[in-house]
Amino acid sequence: MSLDRRAFLKTSAVLGGAAGLGLPAIARAFTADGVRPPASRPETGAAQPKPLRILILGGTGFIGPYQVQYALDRKHQVTLFNRGQTNKALFPNVPRLIGDRNTAGGHDALKRGTWDVVIDNPTRNPAWVRGAGEALKGRVGQYVFVSTISVFSDYSKPGMDEQGPLHTPGAPAVWASNDGANYGPNKVQCEIDATAQFGEDKVTIVRPGLIVGPGDLSDRFSYWPVRIDKGGEILAPGTPSDPVQYVDVHDLSEWIVRCGENHTLGTFNATGPKAPTNIAEMLYGIKAVTTSDARFTFVPAEFLREQQVRAWSEMPVWQPAMGPTLGFMQVNCQKAYAAGLTFRPLADTAKATLDWYKSRPAAEQEKARAGIAPEKEQAVLAAWHAKAGR
Template sequence: MATVDTPIKPLRILILGGTGFIGPHQVEYALSRGHTVTLFNRGVTNPKLFPNVEKLIGDRNAPGGYKALEGRTWDVVIDNPVQVPRWVREAGAVLAPNVGKYVFVSTLSTYKNRGKIGISEADVDLLNTPSAPDATEQSATYGERKVRGEMDAKTTFGENKTLIVRPGLIVGPGDLTDRFSYWPIRVEQGGEMLAAGTPDDPVAFIDQRDLTEFIVRLCEADATGTYNAVGPKHGLTMSEMLYGCKAVTTSDTRFTWVDADFLLERKLRPYADLPVWMPPRGNSAGWARMDISKAVAAGLTFRPLAETARDTLTYFHQQTPERQAQLKAGLPPEKEQQVLAEWRAKQSGKSGLE
């Protein structure tokens, strides 16, 4: 399998998307490895990026949206932004005869039940029921649509030409969802901070740079099949994540660990109000403990948490004051303080009964 230092044959790579969250680093990494890159998108998001890279314009939601791709050939097409299954089939109608490999960026949300610890790519019985072929974002869940997309990719391009990568939560600089960013941002602010669950609760995510580099190297190795892609390699706990974030700041943050049941009773949502974190029990016992041995054997690597946290903070501080004031995930300050006060009151009451 190709590694960072493996000599490689230059590829002609078409990236569908390429200018959003995970695309830019993917493009930069592919170029640094000597590949030729073409981008296909609407030309709306960050259109000034990569002035020296060929750009083809098309709207996947419009009639004739793939016209710019007709009659062209590439060694690899990487499909980053698929939201509805028909995009796979429609792209395939134009590209399948003329490309060597199709890469479908899927998701670990394809697994419906994560009660099992160590779910692997072989656990096909744990996958969501595939959505209808014509599913929309309103008619089926994200996981159901991605399962259908995986099926359509294999049917349209052929299993021997299809590579499927299932990332977990994608984080790092460029993320606009704040689903990881909330934690280093909040840690940097200092003071008493609500920490969800227990210090030993597992968490998992993947830096977008590790993900995109892995995808490019899989293409270089002519890999096919399916890969779970999340990390880090040896697992991570909530306390390790939070103290790792604190280590790249100068904050005086003090963590107060608040019981999962207490949080759930107050209708605080794991993965939203408390991003990254999911109580490790029931159908979520394996949420952050997936089997990634296949991907690691194929060359998936992970940069240090400190690098991800530091670069996430740097990116965040480059945004406008208005954007920095409106986090899209995590607890608003007033809600956090309210819950902490209620937790202290409960703990004080317990002490009084002892």
């Protein structure tokens, strides 16, 4: 199965994009005072880390609130920097600096204060990295930049580590672009500028894969728990052995904070699970947290393409394990695992996601941003059964 390069770039661009989106529904994953319901695993037997001064750029989108709450739980002093427009009710007792990074002087609020750790979540524009670097010059112990595995230019080989081939850095003319084709190249330039602004001895670059869990309005993972919970025959993509990778928002966010606690430096691919996982294991694992009668019909990638079923968007958490996407769900993250990135069971992620999804207003639930439409799913299944002579 071949894949149009521009279409692939557009779909892969969303891998880390939700990390910085202003997603109002994240507030439903937290209580009014910003305290997270018990979805994260409690720390057991862990020594209390040395209190740090942590500045989080963003902090109220998707992954930011989980970082904030985890840092507060661990007795760190947290300051937020953002426009003050998204989820303003979250964390009312956390100091907040206001600035619009798209405007001249938008980073001026950062020119006062010193921080042990700065976590930059929402940045896809290299000018933002440069602006932050200039404003914070000489007053930061460690800068953590949340990048994406979309920086890679070639996914045809499985097992690609941090040294894999990268896109040509984005040119200034496209830095402010929201075009998915520019997302990876702009993130490459952001990584370059992070090191140039803060110094290699102070920079941590985290490259997440697909981030999943409560608060993700992209529905890139939640489609499956929701669809499986409804039961019946379910269109499943490819072969049962096709690999998948994803990382729970709790696990990623908490590990990023611990990278600051441990002064972990360098570049890290950051997705999971730690043990290689395939699409069948994921789907049946999700089913196990429901009482559903769901049954899966796996349909080959070639037939899905003939039926114009799009990987990743209509069949979330999946790309064909062949050709240009053979390695897309087989990225090597051993370096991050060695540095302490851990993963909760799939059952925890699936249940938390399903519970959160059901808490959303009915209008939001009806407008899922990913997953195949029910009528199209039934039509494709009927066509497949007819082809197979069933």
